[in-house]
Amino acid sequence: MTLEGRKKHILQAIVDDYIETAEPVASKSLLSRHPFNLSSATLRNEMSDLEQLGYLEQPHTSAGRVPSDKGYREYVDSLMRIDQLSDVQADEIRQRISTSFSELTQLLKNASSALSEQTGYVSVALTPRLRSSYLKQLKMMMIEPGKVLVVVVLSAGVVKDKLVRIPDYLTAEQLFEVSTAIEQGLCGLSLEDITLVTITSAVKDTPIPDSILNQVLFEAYTAIKQADHLELYIDGSHRLLSLPEFRDVDRAKNVFDTLSRDGMVAGYLDELSGRNGPDGTYMIRIGQEITLQGLSDCSFVTTTYNVDDKIVGNIGVIGPKRMDYSKVVSQMNFVRVLIDKHLKNDNNRMEDIG
Amino acid sequence: MTLEGRKKHILQAIVDDYIETAEPVASKSLLSRHPFNLSSATLRNEMSDLEQLGYLEQPHTSAGRVPSDKGYREYVDSLMRIDQLSDVQADEIRQRISTSFSELTQLLKNASSALSEQTGYVSVALTPRLRSSYLKQLKMMMIEPGKVLVVVVLSAGVVKDKLVRIPDYLTAEQLFEVSTAIEQGLCGLSLEDITLVTITSAVKDTPIPDSILNQVLFEAYTAIKQADHLELYIDGSHRLLSLPEFRDVDRAKNVFDTLSRDGMVAGYLDELSGRNGPDGTYMIRIGQEITLQGLSDCSFVTTTYNVDDKIVGNIGVIGPKRMDYSKVVSQMNFVRVLIDKHLKNDNNRMEDIG
DNA sequence: CTTAGCACTCGAAGGGCTTGAGTGCTAAGA
DNA sequence: TCTTAGCACTCAAGCCCTTCGAGTGCTAAG
Missing domain, CATH: 1.10.10.10 (Winged helix-like DNA-binding domain superfamily/Winged helix DNA-binding domain)
Known part of the structure; x- marks a missing residue:
């Protein structure tokens, strides 16, 4: 009908x-x-x-x-008909984003901040879901006795690291031995397939006492698992207070309270993303359609960016139901394309991006 | 009088x-x-x-x-008389903070979040001023051709890293040569003394063509300099909206707008910190005393934590002038002590912290 | 210096009135 | 059958007025 x-x-x-x-x-x-x-x-x-x-x-x-x-x-x-971005707007966004390159985190933060500034609403950016990406490298670098930087390189070209403690009588050589063993044992395994069991069996032949080994293993394990955590960047929430619909403090409070629980927002985005259309599609959730408590006065526009074939993350804009959808969609899409390009170039070769 | x-x-x-x-x-x-x-x-x-x-x-x-x-x-x-923290409160804070260890960033984020939750106001945490700390290690780790992780280890036990691009025909061996040269040349220099000039002279004898060298040098330089950037973590701003003084949206908007420019807040904190008393002292700025536009309805309580002899950072609480100063001061002090302990333990040895 | 007593002030809350923007309905016209 | 002019109706917003009472400042006696 x-x-x-x-x-x-x-x-x-x-x-x-x-x-x-x-x-x-x-x-x-x-x-x-x-x-x-x-x-x-x-x-x-x-x-x-x-x-x-x-x-x-x-x-x-x-x-x-x-x-x-x-x-x-x-x-x-x-x-609605989707606006075409003006050259000026496009340039502004391009500039804001292209200052950062190679660091995924920084890229997302900049993208989010540009998106919020351009739209005047709240923007969110979710780090990619990496569970299905596989381990390419695992290095453990001794910073000082007892202190080690674990560097995890994933197939999607994403690099994560974590500073951990190990027993300080472990020598650099021993560490090297363990980390090489772990790397060789786990290389090619996807993050979701890496468990304490797989990691333990990877080093079973290493000539290091189990008591020491176990702690190192555990730290390596948590570092790898940490790479899998979703992080959410939220930008521009203060802008809500300029909108007439949020002159009412209680309405604003609802939204702010929800945004402050970024785990919930991330979870919602993650869940939503499963039911998403093909790449490049945007998704709009309006008012009551948002099954996240506290955002029923808002609309939530999201899209999916690509790191790799299977690896995707999300960005989005949260604003009043009375938001300028066409502007938001066009700007968000443009940001998405920029992110995609940056990430693609990152995994292959750097060129001028436009 | x-x-x-x-x-x-x-x-x-x-x-x-x-x-x-x-x-x-x-x-x-x-x-x-x-x-x-x-x-x-x-x-x-x-x-x-x-x-x-x-x-x-x-x-x-x-x-x-x-x-x-x-x-x-x-x-x-x-x-006012400063409350003693109840055991329950102390335990809550301790728990929140002790989940993180070794990562300075995570420590500060947790501390800030605990502080905001306990006080019910907005909390801020500023990363340490590292300019006077000196370089202890500089490693460049090849992730893949053209992509390098630069790891900077500072005297204060702080580790920072940055992913950078280099020409992709540079081999791992060449990279190793360059990074070793840089490290040897700069080791012991404080961040503020490291410039493109010092870094260039450090590698003058390396048998690598200048054209390549220059880009690597520059990336190493920016990675080092980046370690010096102040970062500010703000937590709990949504709590302001629950306070009767901020039922008025315009007042709230003032504060939120200011908080959203975290560079300004960081700068203010940094500047303030110079005029600080001895360590362990707290500082309270009330209403008009805050020379930061938009916070004149607020009070700002800050204190200084120690990373090292000379290296300090700040944490603080922003709330209404009608804030529970005694509670805020005691809780902030407790958090500061915890941070200090964590950092001290981090640089020496891990023990139970209480 | 303290205090009981009292007059005074002024915002908050409520009632009633007016205004005007906006609707819905009706009946005539195309 | 659809359109439209005209008109009656509705209702929030704004304004004024009154009442109420919490709170003060002042005065005069203790």
């Missing part, structure tokens, strides 16, 4: 206006801003129909109308 | 009450909560005096009284 021509245009105009003004849209003011060949009375009839159909809501009888969740849904699904 | 006995007690009681209730303090309610041997009339006279002297303010004639910045100043300088 989709909308017939005129209603469609009217709904589109209403959502457009409301996104711009944040005021309930009245029949007359709609007429004054769009060249409909209609009287306000007809418009009112249509608007009344649209309300009946569930696309609009009325804050109270003598007010204009506001899109409902269903109205926004129709809008993003089939009414 | 300091206060005489009775006035002192009255001011103290007023500030205490106001901190607890967030309501202007009236003569009668003050009497009901404190066993003064006085009538409300006398109390009123005294309160009127205290207002004259600038310690109190009246929102309007028929309201109670509220401490002025000067009143808070007197309170924190000579009236």
Whole structure:
């Protein structure tokens, strides 16, 4: 059941206006801003129909109308047209992002910050899900007796490291022996397949006392497992307070409280991502569609970036339901493309990126 | 000019009450909560005096009284008594922090998060100022052709690393040669003394073509310099919205906007720290005393933690002027002690920390 | 110097009125 | 059958007024 021509245009105009003004849209003011060949009375009839159909809501009888969740849904699904980014905007984003290269973390932070700044909403960036990537290298570097830097290099070209403690009577040579054994035993295994068991069997022939070995093994194990942790970068939450919908502190508090539990947001993104379409698709969740408590006054726009064939992460924008979807989508897509390019170049060769 | 006995007690009681209730303090309610041997009339006279002297303010004639910045100043300088932490509180903090060890970054993040959670205000943690620490090791580890992990080990036991690109025809052997030369040339130099010049002269005898050398040098240089960057971790800003003083969105927005420019906050902390007292001292900045735009409705409590003899960083708490100073100070001090212990143990030997 | 007593102040809360933006309905016209 | 002019109706927002009471400052007596 989709909308017939005129209603469609009217709904589109209403959502457009409301996104711009944040005021309930009245029949007359709609007429004054769009060249409909209609009287306000007809418009009112249509608007009344649209309300009946569930696309609009009325804050109270003598007010204009506001899109409902269903109205926004129709809008993003089939009414809005995605803006093309202006060269200026594109350049700004490009500049912000290209300062960082090679460090995934920094890349995501910059991307997130650029995205928030450009859209004026809150942005999020989730590190890639690495469980299915496999181990390419594992080096353990003695910093000083008892202190070791474990460097984990993954197939996706991602490098993670962790500083750990080991017994300080372990010599650099012994350490080298153990770490080489671990590396050889685990190389090519995906992160999800690496367990304390696999790691233990990898070093069974090493001529080092078990008591020492065990601690080193364990530290190597936690370092590897840590590489698999999802991290979430959130940027620009302060911008929410400039929006009229969050003049109400309690509404704002809801959102801030949720954002502060970044584990929950990360989990939600991760879960959502499973049900995602093909790469390059964006996904929009509106109001009640967000099954994350506290964000029911918001919309959440996400997309997926690629590190590798199977390895993906997410970026997204959180804003009011009355967000400028078309702007957000186009900017987010542009950022995604930039991330993809950066990561691709990173794994192969550096070139100018544009 | 300091206060005489009775006035002192009255001011103290007023500030205490106001901190607890967030309501202007009236003569009668003050009497009901404190066993003064006085009538409300006398109390009123005294309160009127205290207002004259600038310690109190009246929102309007028929309201109670509220401490002025000067009143808070007197309170924190000579009236409040610092609580002892309860065992339960201490344990909670200890637990939160001791999960992380050895990684400075993680330690600070945990400390900051614990501090915010315990106080209910916003916490900040600034990484140490490392300019005067000197280079102990510099390793360059080839991840794959063209991609190198630069590991910088500093005297304070701090380890930083950075992933960089180099020309991909550089072999592991050449890289090793260069990095060893750099390390030998720069070892013992403090970060502030390391420049492109010193680093260049360190490798002048290396048998590698200058064109290649230069790029490697430059990357090593930026990696070293990056170790010197101050980073600020802010935690718990959402908690502000629960406080009655920030029911007003514009006030909250002021603070959030300032906090979002973490470079500014870091700079302020850094600058402030120079004028700091001996270690272990806390510093309190109240309202207008904070020369950082946007925080004039807040108080800022800071202290200094030690990494090494000369190397220090800061942690702090930002809250309303009506903050529970005594609780904040005791909790912040406890966190500082924990950080110090962790870092000391880190540089020497791990033991149980309590 | 203290205190009981009292007049005074002023914000907060509530009621009632007005205003006007906006709707829904009706009946006539295309 | 759809459109539209016209009109009655609704209801939040803004304003004024009143009431209420918490709290003060002052005065005069102890």
